[in-house]
Amino acid sequence: xxxxxxxxxxxxxxxxxxxxxxxxxxxxxxxxxxxxxxxxxxxxxxxxxxxxxxxxxxxxxxxxxxxxxxxxxxxxxxxxxxxxxxxxxxxxxxxxxxxxxxxxxxxxxxxxxxxxxxxxxxxxxxxxxxxxxxxxxxxxxxxxxxxxxxxxxxxxxxxxxxxxxxxxxxxxxxxxxxxxxxxxxxxxxxxxxxxxxxxxxxxxxxxxxxxxxxxxxxxxxxxxxxxxxxxxxxxxxxxxxxxxxxxxxxxxxxxxxxxxxxxxxxxxxxxxxxxx
Numbered sequence: 001x002x003x004x005x006x007x008x009x010x011x012x013x014x015x016x017x018x019x020x021x022x023x024x025x026x027x028x029x030x031x032x033x034x035x036x037x038x039x040x041x042x043x044x045x046x047x048x049x050x051x052x053x054x055x056x057x058x059x060x061x062x063x064x065x066x067x068x069x070x071x072x073x074x075x076x077x078x079x080x081x082x083x084x085x086x087x088x089x090x091x092x093x094x095x096x097x098x099x100x101x102x103x104x105x106x107x108x109x110x111x112x113x114x115x116x117x118x119x120x121x122x123x124x125x126x127x128x129x130x131x132x133x134x135x136x137x138x139x140x141x142x143x144x145x146x147x148x149x150x151x152x153x154x155x156x157x158x159x160x161x162x163x164x165x166x167x168x169x170x171x172x173x174x175x176x177x178x179x180x181x182x183x184x185x186x187x188x189x190x191x192x193x194x195x196x197x198x199x200x201x202x203x204x205x206x207x208x209x210x211x212x213x214x215x216x217x218x219x220x221x222x223x224x225x226x227x228x229x230x231x232x233x234x235x236x237x238x239x240x241x242x243x244x245x246x247x248x249x250x251x252x253x254x255x256x257x258x259x260x261x262x263x264x265x266x267x268x269x270x271x272x273x274x275x276x
Contacts, residue, residue, distance in 0.1 A: 001013065001014075003082060003085060005078045005081045005082055005085075006069075006077075006081070008056060008061070008062045008065050008078060009061065009062045010053060010054065010056075010061045010062075010078065010082055011035065011053075011059055011060035011061045012035065012051060012052065012053045012054070012082065013035045013036075013051070013052050014049065014050070014051055015027070015035075015039055015042050015050040015051070015052055016042060016045070016046065016048060016049060016050040017049075018049045018051075018086075020087075022048055022049050023047075023048055023049070023091070023092065023115070023269075024048065024050075024083075024088050024092070025048050025050050025051070025091065025092045025093070025094055025265075025269065026051045026052075026053065026079075026083065026088075026091050026092070026094070027053070027094045027095070028052075028053060028055060028079075028094070028095040028096070028099030028100070028102050029052070029054070029055065029058070029059075029096060029098075029099050030096045030097035030098045030099050030100075030121075031098040031190070031193060031194075032058070032155075032158065032181070032182045032185055032190065033058065033059075033096070033099075033181060034054050034058055034059030034060070034181055035052035035053055035054050035059060036052075036059075036181065037052075037096070037181070037254065037255065038052045038094075038254065039052075040258050041254050041258045041261050041262050041265075042262065044262070049088075051083075051088075051091075053079065053082065055075065055099065055102065055193075056069060056070055056075055056078070056189070056193075057070060057185075057186070057189025057190065057192050057193045058185060058189055058190075058193070059185075063188050063189030064186075064188060064189075067192050067195065067196050068196070070192045070193060070196035071197065072101075072102060072105045072197050072202055072203065073105070073109065075102060075197065076102065076105055076106040076109050079102075079106055080110055080113070083113075090112075090113050090114070090115055091113065091114070091115065092114065092115045092116040092117070092118070092269055093106065093107065093114055093116075093117050093118065094118040094119075094120070095118070095119055095120065095122060096120040096121060096122075096252065097120070097121050097122065097251070097252070098193070100119040100121060100122025100123070101122060101123060101125070101199070101202055103117060103118075103119060103122070104117070104119060104122060104124060104205050104208075105203065105205065107212055107214065108208045108211070108212070111211065111212060111213065111214065115272070116214055116215050116216070116217070116268065116269060117212070117214050117215070117216045117217070118217045118219065118268065119216065119217070119219070120219040120220075120252075120253055120254060120261070121219070121221070121224060121227045121251050121253065122218065122227075122230075123199065123227070124204065124205035124206045124208070124209060124230075124234060125199060125202050125203060125204045125205050125206065126199060126200070126204065127204060127206055132200050132201070132204075133200070134200075135198070135199050136198065136200030136201055137200070138200070139194040139195070139198035139199065139200045139201070140194070140195065140200075142194055143190070143191040143192075143195050143198075144191075145157070146187050146190050146191045146194075147187055147188070147191050151183055151185065151187055152183065154187070154190070155179060155183055158182065159179065159182065163224075163251050164251065165250065166249065166250030166251075167252065167255065167256065169256075170256065174255070178255065206234075209234060209238055209241075210238070212240070213240065214240070215240050215242075215268075215272060216238075216240055216241045216242070217241075217242050217244060217264070217265075217268045218231040218235070218241060218242070218243045218244070219244045219246060219253055219261065219264060220244075220245055220246070220253070221245070221246050221249035221250045221251055221252075221253050221256070222245050222246060222247050222248055222249055223248065223249060223250045224251045227251065228245065231243050242268075244264045244268075246260045246261070246264075247260075
């Protein structure tokens, strides 16, 4: 389904059919992903409305718009308007990687809207200016590569990052589907996502963690040491944050171990009484 928010056409999909008297979980994908990434995870009837959104520059959502629309605060405003347009005032939020950063930013901007927050391989950003500048340069370099090479060349480079080594153990069918999802993206949308919403330019949300009252679950892979460390640092002095480490999984847990993510998400959401 499509809806236009301030001139940008967004695509969204109800993974489970919407019913008015059920609570809603909104899902946000990662860089090079789409809403379809969550479909294999939520196959069972679960008593939830599950809404997945193609983020700006990805999938079937517009990419050829003014670059300022890619900034995180603009994207978060768009998500707020999209959900309000669907009659969803409050909901739980799940984000993976880039989508986790957006989900955290959204919760900081609209804390009153979020019942529970689930971050899969997520980060509050980089604490120091020097770290942000280094990452900004790396993101700009990658964006330049995307714009000056074919999408196939970029995907070849991207899928061979050590971050995704564990994905090479997936079935041929799943790897083919994942590669096709990446190849379906537009270079301009990916580049703008790095230029205007990359980790190097996003706000530092570490100090905002104290202000988030919603229960928060951090899902990280056993094989992803970097994001395990980030999750443990986030949990310090924050009793509302819990961590789930997925055994034998890397960065993209919902792709590598969808059954684990399904169980963990349902258990976490069911542990709190949420009214629709």
